[in-house]
Amino acid sequence: xxxxxxxxxxxxxxxxxxxxxxxxxxxxxxxxxxxxxxxxxxxxxxxxxxxxxxxxxxxxxxxxxxxxxxxxxxxxxxxxxxxxxxxxxxxxxxxxxxxxxxxxxxxxxxxxxxxxxxxxxxxxxxxxxxxxxxxxxxxxxxxxxxxxxxxxxxxxxxxxxxxxxxxxxxxxxxxxxxxxxxxxxxxxxxxxxxxxxxxxxxxxxxxxxxxxxxxxxxxxxxxxxxxxxxxxxxxxxxxxxxxxxxxxxxxxxxxxxxxxxxxxxxxxxxxxxxxxxxxxxxxxxxxxxxxxxxxxxxxxxxxxxxxxxxxxxxxxxxxxxxxxxxxxxxxxxxxxxxxxxxxxxxxxxxxxxxxxxxxxxxxxxxxxxxxxxxxxxxxxxxxxxxxxxxxxxxxxx
Numbered sequence: 366x367x368x369x370x371x372x373x374x375x376x377x378x379x380x381x382x383x384x385x386x387x388x389x390x391x392x393x394x395x396x397x398x399x400x401x402x403x404x405x406x407x408x409x410x411x412x413x414x415x416x417x418x419x420x421x422x423x424x425x426x427x428x429x430x431x432x433x434x435x436x437x438x439x440x441x442x443x444x445x446x447x448x449x450x451x452x453x454x455x456x457x458x459x460x461x462x463x464x465x466x467x468x469x470x471x472x473x474x475x476x477x478x479x480x481x482x483x484x485x486x487x488x489x490x491x492x493x494x495x496x497x498x499x500x501x502x503x504x505x506x507x508x509x510x511x512x513x514x515x516x517x518x519x520x521x522x523x524x525x526x527x528x529x530x531x532x533x534x535x536x537x538x539x540x541x542x543x544x545x546x547x548x549x550x551x552x553x554x555x556x557x558x559x560x561x562x563x564x565x566x567x568x569x570x571x572x573x574x575x576x577x578x579x580x581x582x583x584x585x586x587x588x589x590x591x592x593x594x595x596x597x598x599x600x601x602x603x604x605x606x607x608x609x610x611x612x613x614x615x616x617x618x619x620x621x622x623x624x625x626x627x628x629x630x631x632x633x634x635x636x637x638x639x640x641x642x643x644x645x646x647x648x649x650x651x652x653x654x655x656x657x658x659x660x661x662x663x664x665x666x667x668x669x670x671x672x673x674x675x676x677x678x679x680x681x682x683x684x685x686x687x688x689x690x691x692x693x694x695x696x697x698x699x700x701x702x703x704x705x706x707x708x709x710x711x712x713x714x715x716x717x718x719x720x721x722x723x724x725x726x727x728x729x730x731x732x733x734x735x736x737x738x739x740x741x742x743x744x745x746x747x748x749x750x751x752x753x754x755x756x757x758x759x760x761x762x
Contacts, residue, residue, distance in 0.1 A: 366496075372546050373488065374500045376539065377481045380444055381504030383535050384477045387451050387470065388416060389508055390516040390528045397525045402460045412464055417711055419468045420475030424708035427476050428566045428701040436487065436550035436700060440480040441543050446473030448536035455529035475711070479703035486691035486699055487550055491759075495639055495688040499631025502684055506624035514613065552696060566701035569694070575758050576702065579693045582753040583706055584713040586686055589746035590679055592717035592739050593654065596725055601672070603731045606662045618669055619676030626677055630684045639685040643754050646681030651747045653678050658740025682750075692759045717743075 366374070391398075391413050399409050431439055450470030457463035481501060489497045516528035570576045601607045601615065634642040653674045660671060694702040720742070726734040 369548075370488075370497075373484075373548070374497060376542055376546060377484065377501055378504040378507075379535075379539050380440070380477060380543070381481060381501060382507050383532055383539065384444075384447065384474055385505050385508040386516065387447070387474065387529075387532045390532075391416070391467075394517075394520060394525050394528065397520060398463075401525060402463065404460050408460065412460075412467055414715070415464050416467045416471035416474070417715055419471030421708050421711040421715075423472045423475035424479060424704045424711060427479070428705040428708070431476070431480075431700040431704055432566075432698055433554070434700075435554070436480060436484050437543075437547045439700070440477065440484065440547070441540070443473045443476035443480060444536065444543065445540060447477060448533055448540070450474070451529050451536070452533045455526050455533060457526075475707065476704065479707040480700065482687060482691060483700045483703045484547075484550055486703075487552060487696055488548075491688075491692055493635055494691065495634035495642075495685055496628065496631035498687045499627040499629070499634075499684045502627040502631075502680060502687075503624050506620045506627065506680070508620075511620075514617075566698055566705055569698060570702070570705065573693075575693045578753055578757050579690045580706055580709045582686060582750055582757065583690060583709050585746045585750040585753060586682060587710045587713035588717035588720075589650075589654075589743040589750065590717070591714040592721040592743050592746075593658065593675075595718045595721055596733060596736055596739070597672075599727075600658075600660070600733050600736050601668070603727075603733055604736065605660050605668060607665075607668065611665065615669060615672040618673045622673055623676050623680040627680055627684055630681050631688075634685040634688060639689050639759065640754055643682055643685040643689065644751055646678055646685070647747055647751045647754070649674070650678035650682055651744045654740050654743050654747065658737045658743075686750075686754070689754065689757055689759055693757065 398412070399405065404412075447470055450466055450473055453466035453469060454463060457466050482498070485497045485501055486494060516531060519527035519531055570580065597615075598612050601612050602609065607615075630642065630646070653671065657671055657675050660668065690706060691699065691703070721739045724735050724739050724742070728734060
């Protein structure tokens with residue numbers, strides 16, 4: 366990559382980092398929020414899901430019109446709205462004001478991921494796209510390695526408002542850099558028919574079997590992953606016997622490895638092919654899912670190896686999958702399609718997490734029953750995703 370490309374990718378990764386961090390910090394802040402706002406677990410759960418639901422609503426709504434705008438302007442608009450929503454979270458002092466602020470942040474945050482992926486797909490040719498997607502994914506890793514621990518430290522030193530102020534401060538640095546260094550992205554406008562129906566994206570998905578398969582692939586991968594994620598920490602603590610500090614280290618090691626691995630996986634996928642790389646990591650993920658959801662008390666190094674492999678296999682399939690999904694739609698309709706795909710992704714994440722919540726049973730001694738059943742469900746979806754991936758026709762667009 367040349368200098369301009371690196372600047373572009375670093376900025377998009379920074380946007381991704383701050384966006385994901387804002388979502389992730391809510392969950393570890395749960396005890397503090399419930400104590401300070403005098404709310405119960407169900408009300409806290411609504412705080413978390415309100416962001417997801419509003420993001421899903423924004424994604425599907427934007428799919429009707431987002432391709433009529435410069436992708437740079439759309440990203441900056443969404444990011445500014447997201448930062449303002451997060452600022453409102455920082456100043457919120459009641460449950461009602463905080464949940465309202467989370468809804469506002471979600472409405473704008475729901476647009477960010479799809480716009481970032483659309484910019485990458487428009488800017489980089491298909492032969493180089495997975496490498497760029499790998500760098501974009503590094504933002505997720507940094508959020509788990511550095512962002513969440515720093516946010517929790519700030520909340521301990523000051524209060525639960527401090528992590529939100531941190532995200533806002535970071536956003537205030539990023540916004541002017543986006544304005545200065547992100548190039549205008551209007552290539553899709555020069556060829557697009559501006560008089561086409563606003564429902565063209567949904568019409569195309571209904572008519573185009575390849576696009577439907579791509580969305581099914583997204584659903585399978587997301588539902589498989591997020592059925593496991595909510596109970597990672599509880600299962601490691603209750604079933605395996607790790608302390609909270611040892612659980613934090615599993616995220617640290619996983620984040621460090623995936624931070625360096627993501628760009629490497631992207632380069633390999635561009636060189637060897639997106640599909641073969643996806644199949645390798647999906648099959649690895651299926652094996653790791655079985656081991657991980659059946660973990661019993663073991664030597665600490667074995668647990669760290671298994672959990673790190675879980676993060677590696679997850680990242681390894683997300684990178685080529687995203688590159689494949691962007692290839693099934695023309696640039697003129699890519700923004701709308703990616704927003705619709707983001708909606709599918711958010712629904713799948715919620716579905717996976719909700720289903721896991723119904724399956725897993727917490728016993729009186731704190732241990733979790735049937736987490737292995739969740740693992741079998743995730744493995745079935747993982748293997749189904751391999752079949753779906755082989756059926757997708759990758760168009761070089």
